[in-house]
Amino acid sequence: MSLITKSELVRTDFPGNFTWGAATASYQIEGAAQMDGRGPSVWDVFSHTEGKINNGDNGDVACDHYHRYKDDVALMQNIGLNAYRFSISWSRILPEGTGRVNQAGLDFYSRLVDELLEHNIQPYATAFHWDLPQALQEKGGWSNRDTAAYFAEYARVISRCLGDRVKGWTTHNEPGVVMALGHLTGEHAPGIKDLNTSVRAAHHLLLGHGLAMPVLRENSTRPDAEFGITLSFNYVEAGDGNATELAIIKDAWENTMFLDPLFKGVYPEELSEIIEKHLPIEPGDMEIISAPLDFLGVNYYFRTLPIAWADREALTFESRYNEGAEYTDIGWEAYPEGLYKLLHRFHSEYKPAKMYITENGAAYDDTLEETSESLAVHDKGRLKYLQAHLEAALHALQEGVPLAGYFIWSLLDNFEWAYGYAKRFGITYVDYPTQRRILKDSGVWYRDFLHK
Ligand code: IFM
Numbered sequence: 278m279s280l281i282t283k284s285e286l287v288r289t290d291f292p293g294n295f296t297w298g299a300a301t302a303s304y305q306i307e308g309a310a311q312m313d314g315r316g317p318s319v320w321d322v323f324s325h326t327e328g329k330i331n332n333g334d335n336g337d338v339a340c341d342h343y344h345r346y347k348d349d350v351a352l353m354q355n356i357g358l359n360a361y362r363f364s365i366s367w368s369r370i371l372p373e374g375t376g377r378v379n380q381a382g383l384d385f386y387s388r389l390v391d392e393l394l395e396h397n398i399q400p401y402a403t404a405f406h407w408d409l410p411q412a413l414q415e416k417g418g419w420s421n422r423d424t425a426a427y428f429a430e431y432a433r434v435i436s437r438c439l440g441d442r443v444k445g446w447t448t449h450n451e452p453g454v455v456m457a458l459g460h461l462t463g464e465h466a467p468g469i470k471d472l473n474t475s476v477r478a479a480h481h482l483l484l485g486h487g488l489a490m491p492v493l494r495e496n497s498t499r500p501d502a503e504f505g506i507t508l509s510f511n512y513v514e515a516g517d518g519n520a521t522e523l524a525i526i527k528d529a530w531e532n533t534m535f536l537d538p539l540f541k542g543v544y545p546e547e548l549s550e551i552i553e554k555h556l557p558i559e560p561g562d563m564e565i566i567s568a569p570l571d572f573l574g575v576n577y578y579f580r581t582l583p584i585a586w587a588d589r590e591a592l593t594f595e596s597r598y599n600e601g602a603e604y605t606d607i608g609w610e611a612y613p614e615g616l617y618k619l620l621h622r623f624h625s626e627y628k629p630a631k632m633y634i635t636e637n638g639a640a641y642d643d644t645l646e647e648t649s650e651s652l653a654v655h656d657k658g659r660l661k662y663l664q665a666h667l668e669a670a671l672h673a674l675q676e677g678v679p680l681a682g683y684f685i686w687s688l689l690d691n692f693e694w695a696y697g698y699a700k701r702f703g704i705t706y707v708d709y710p711t712q713r714r715i716l717k718d719s720g721v722w723y724r725d726f727l728h729k
Pocket of ligand 1: 302305451576636686693694702
């Protein structure tokens with residue numbers, strides 16, 4: 278099936294109330310790492326540990342969004358976004374993770390939210406996008422059950438302050454990545470490589486989500502506010518005839534490990550042999566975790582074609598290279614049909630009330646072309662990628678999938694975790710030495726699309 282059927286996608290193909298956004302995350306863009314009372318997070322510690330991040334990069338300055346947020350909101354308005362998805366830095370609000378509140382941190386997000394609303398852009402806030410306060414890591418981090426309760430406490434503080442203005446609340450962003458890369462392969466902060474810790478972390482992330490949801494709801498006074506979680510997905514298909522079982526395990530570990538508990542109140546059966554003995558489930562946990570959500574946030578980037586174990590202990594897989602397919606600069610296969618199929622699968626199997634695509638985008642090795650008259654980035658690959666995925670989303674929507682919005686990852690080039698600044702996902706180029714923002718061709722296209 279080819280999903281590219283129209284010569285030009287137009288905004289009016291989508292419902293009038295569709296949410297059009299772009300997404301970022303605190304540690305990836307804010308900088309100001311030691312400013313106004315912010316405490317260290319696991320990512321500060323990890324990125325300052327030698328050998329962990331490409332080129333020795335860190336988020337100390339990043340896109341300096343903390344100081345430039347007004348310009349960035351103006352940029353969003355210029356593009357025509359009606360929503361912006363950002364995350365809140367827990368250690369800016371509670372420098373020790375619990376207890377003492379840092380008012381200056383709350384003030385920053387309050388100013389950001391006001392600025393967004395003044396520009397008619399709806400704020401979609403994520404409470405946790407991977408930057409756990411280091412002080413909590415020192416108490417065991419997500420492998421410690423208490424962290425779930427600390428997360429609910431943090432949710433109370435941010436929602437009391439912002440609950441009158443934030444439209445969309447997301448508890449976690451991609452907890453599966455925290456589980457797998459943060460606690461099993463060790464490629465991400467806090468850099469742990471242990472299955473037991475990883476599975477415990479997964480359960481406590483879910484429990485934290487479940488405990489935070491009613492708190493967020495209780496403190497929100499916007500009648501149209503909505504509450505959910507964002508998970509990462511990839512479209513998994515067996516890479517050859519012998520890999521069917523392997524693909525089932527990979528799909529469960531990377532796609533349904535969080536979906537099943539959230540929507541069915543159980544962990545995926547396909548993983549029971551691997552995870553069951555490590556799961557620290559206490560009576561009542563699964564009911565807390567599976568309370569109804571207003572939306573499921575879907576982050577989708579690529580397809581994988583597993584053919585063999587890469588490292589069975591780390592639950593990583595070798596994938597077949599798909600000759601002739603388009604791969605982005607980060608080595609991910611562009612496969613828009615995967616988005617279409619996953620949206621249908623979630624709709625029929627899990628029945629979320631609605632879904633947002635909370636992230637979708639591509640890394641390309643962009644070049645800034647500078648002449649005396651202009652600055653431009655001709656990112657043809659990203660442009661094609663975005664159009665094809667949007668078209669795939671539209672097909673699903675037209676066939677009855679309750680899709681309510683689309684957020685591009687990302688508004689800005691930013692700190693791409695272990696890759697540092699080497700991988701660029703933005704529709705806006707960030708010239709880091711000068712912090713100039715230059716809308717790439719993909720951003721110009723999104724702007725024109727949104728203005729028609
Ligand atoms: O940059 C990340 C983001 O933080 C979470 N989702 C995937 C993006 C691209 O890797």
